Each structure stands twice: as C-alpha cells, then as structure tokens.
Amino acid sequence: MTERRTYSYLGPAGTFTEAALDQVAEARGQDWRPVHNVGEALADVLEGRSHAAMIAIENSIEGGVSTTQDALATLPGLRIIGEYLVRVNFVLVAPHGTKLEDVSVIAAHPVAYAQCHGWLGEHLPNHAHVPAASNVASAIGVLDGSSPAQAAIAPPNIVQHYDVDVLASEIGDNTSAVTRFVLVTRTTMPPDPTGADKTSLIVELPHDHPGALLDMLEQFSTRGINLSLIESRPIGDALGRYRFVIDADGHVADERMADALLGIRRFSPRVVFLGSYPRADRRIVQYPDRYADDVFVEARDWLRALISGEPEA
Known part of the structure; x- marks a missing residue:
C-alpha cells in the first residue's frame, strides 16, 4: 500500500492557501494539516510531521x-519543488441578519485589509479594523463572538465552509490580484527540467561597496538569464546589511544557470539555493541562441583542449 502523506497549509479550511494546495494533484486524497503560520508549516516539514x-x-x-522569505533564508534543509497561482479577491461576510449599515468594526487579515482600502473607504468610511490571523479566522471570530467585529473580509469560498451572509462581493481594489504560493519539502533533488522552469535563491553580498549589487546581477545578465523577482531583505546583524531574494528564469540543470550559480558562489559569502521547479504559468523560457547549453559545453571542451595541448582543429 502507498504510504499516506501529510501536507501543511495555513488554515483553517477555506483559505487561499488551501485553494493553492488543491492544485497539487499528488496531494488530493492525502492528509491536509491546517496550521497557524508559516513558521509552523515549515517546522512540520523539517521535523517530519508533514511531507510538504x-x-x-x-x-x-x-x-x-517577508515572513516566508526570512524563514526560507534562515531555516536550512528546505527546498521548493513547485509554485501555484491563486486569484485573490474578497467578500465581506457577517452572521445572518446583519446589514451593511450595522457594520462599524471589520475583522481582516492585514494583507487582505490593505487590498480592500478603496472599497472600504467608499462604503464604510468610518469603520475600525481588528486584525485576524488568517482570512478565514476573521470570519470565525465574527461568527463565534470572539471578535468584536460585526463583519469580516474573507475568501469567496468561505460560504462552502461556514454559514454566513455575504454583504458584498468582489471588494478587492484590484480584480487582477494574484498570490503566488510555493510547495516546500525537505532538501531533495530538483524536479527534472521542463523548459518552463524557475530557480529561486537568496544571496548575500560580501560587503558594501560601489558596484556590489551590479557584480551580482552581471552573473545573470552576461549569461542571458532573466530575473523575474529581486527583492532585498535586511539580514538583521547590522544597519544597511541586506540579502537578496531572487527568482531567475531557468533550471539549475541548464548550463547557463549552473554557470551563473558558480559565479555567484565565488564571491558571495552565503548563497541559499531554494530550488528549481516548473513555472506555474508553464511559459517556456526564451533566451538568445548564444546561451544555449551546447555553446557552454563547446566552450568548456575548447578550454580543456587548450590546457591539454591538443592541436587546434
């Protein structure tokens, strides 16, 4: 019999994180473990309570x-094996019988609340905000009376799990909002390259000097690698010290990516390889012909021939 697997996610049931996990084919029919925060989810993986x-x-x-980026930067033994996109919008929910004009206090996760400022300013300009641990926890607190709020900002599928009235739908300020999720396991071999891959890593610069960031970026640009994300996060040991969170188009098995990582490793005091994995959008990575794998292989063979004294063809 196949051993059952456990997957941790930010709960309770009905969160956007659960919607992301529902996209993982191999997780369906397995055990799903709701947790309270990112740290607990990653601890589950590292301590063996969850497969991912x-x-x-x-x-x-x-x-x-930031909490995810900082955790991945400081917790060894983790590897990203996939990414998933979830469209994000929100509804305003309340116990049965509540009317919009009855609402003066709203419970919401801080990120969700920030994405609904426009609608709230127009329809409930005098409301107060009570922070909640998750988008679903905000609704639970309103329903069970543990929150002083009369209404909550929640995901649209909240109605599939809890008996609430929807006071308003599509209240997010940006209807194109998307959250990117990653599936994390303990360190393992990266999935095979697909041609539509992404590599994530965290890089610290050796010391603060003019051109230090440029030195790092050139490791990618001179090999034809596009960066889809680069963000700085404070290391925390001194003011002005930062690490960089990077998403690069391509797979570590690609010659150009491997060469870039070797270049990064030569000057960075710390490189955290988070993983190479298929892109959620499955878009094939494009690059100039001069950065194809066989070009790198030919160049290395040429150099070996020079060193060994072989006659030039």
Whole structure:
C-alpha cells in the first residue's frame, strides 16, 4: 500500500492557501494539516510531521511575503519543488441578519485589509479594523463572538465552509490580484527540467561597496538569464546589511544557470539555493541562441583542449 502523506497549509479550511494546495494533484486524497503560520508549516516539514507545506511567497499587489522569505533564508534543509497561482479577491461576510449599515468594526487579515482600502473607504468610511490571523479566522471570530467585529473580509469560498451572509462581493481594489504560493519539502533533488522552469535563491553580498549589487546581477545578465523577482531583505546583524531574494528564469540543470550559480558562489559569502521547479504559468523560457547549453559545453571542451595541448582543429 502507498504510504499516506501529510501536507501543511495555513488554515483553517477555506483559505487561499488551501485553494493553492488543491492544485497539487499528488496531494488530493492525502492528509491536509491546517496550521497557524508559516513558521509552523515549515517546522512540520523539517521535523517530519508533514511531507510538504504550501506557503505564500509573493503577492502581485503587496510584493514578497517577508515572513516566508526570512524563514526560507534562515531555516536550512528546505527546498521548493513547485509554485501555484491563486486569484485573490474578497467578500465581506457577517452572521445572518446583519446589514451593511450595522457594520462599524471589520475583522481582516492585514494583507487582505490593505487590498480592500478603496472599497472600504467608499462604503464604510468610518469603520475600525481588528486584525485576524488568517482570512478565514476573521470570519470565525465574527461568527463565534470572539471578535468584536460585526463583519469580516474573507475568501469567496468561505460560504462552502461556514454559514454566513455575504454583504458584498468582489471588494478587492484590484480584480487582477494574484498570490503566488510555493510547495516546500525537505532538501531533495530538483524536479527534472521542463523548459518552463524557475530557480529561486537568496544571496548575500560580501560587503558594501560601489558596484556590489551590479557584480551580482552581471552573473545573470552576461549569461542571458532573466530575473523575474529581486527583492532585498535586511539580514538583521547590522544597519544597511541586506540579502537578496531572487527568482531567475531557468533550471539549475541548464548550463547557463549552473554557470551563473558558480559565479555567484565565488564571491558571495552565503548563497541559499531554494530550488528549481516548473513555472506555474508553464511559459517556456526564451533566451538568445548564444546561451544555449551546447555553446557552454563547446566552450568548456575548447578550454580543456587548450590546457591539454591538443592541436587546434
């Protein structure tokens, strides 16, 4: 019999993280473990309670999720094996019988609340905000009376799990908002390259000097590698010290990517390889012919021939 697997995700049921996990074919029919935060999800993986954890890493409106980026930078033994995109919008929900004019306090996760400022300013300009641990926890608090709020900002599928009235739909300020999630396991071999891959890593610069960041970026640009994400996060040991979270188009098995990582490793005091994995959009990575794998292989063979004294053809 196949051993059952456990997957951790930010719960409770009904969150956007659960919607991302639902996209993982191999996770369906397995055990799903709701947790309270990213740290708990990753601890489940590292301590063997879960095979993998689904965590949010980037939002198209708010940018990188700092708690996730910092955890991945400081917790050894983790590897990203896939990414998943979830369209993000919100509904305003309340217990049965509540009317919009009855609402003066709203419970919401801080990120969700920030993405609904426009609608709230127009329809409930005098409301107060009570932070919640998750988008679903905000609704639970309103329903069970543990929150002083009369209404909550929640995901649209909240109605599939809880008996609430929807006071308003599509209240997010940007209807194109998307959150990117990653599936994280303990360190393992990267999935085979597909041609539509992404490599994530975290890089620290050796010291602060003019051109230090350019030195790092050139490792990618001179090999024809596009960066789809680069964000700085404070290291925390001194003011002005930063690490860089990077998503690069391509796979570590690609010659150009491997060469770039070797270049990064030569000057960076710390490089965290987070993984190479298929892109969620499955878009084939494009690059100039001069950066094809066989060009790198031919160049290395040429150099070996020079060193060994072989006659030039």
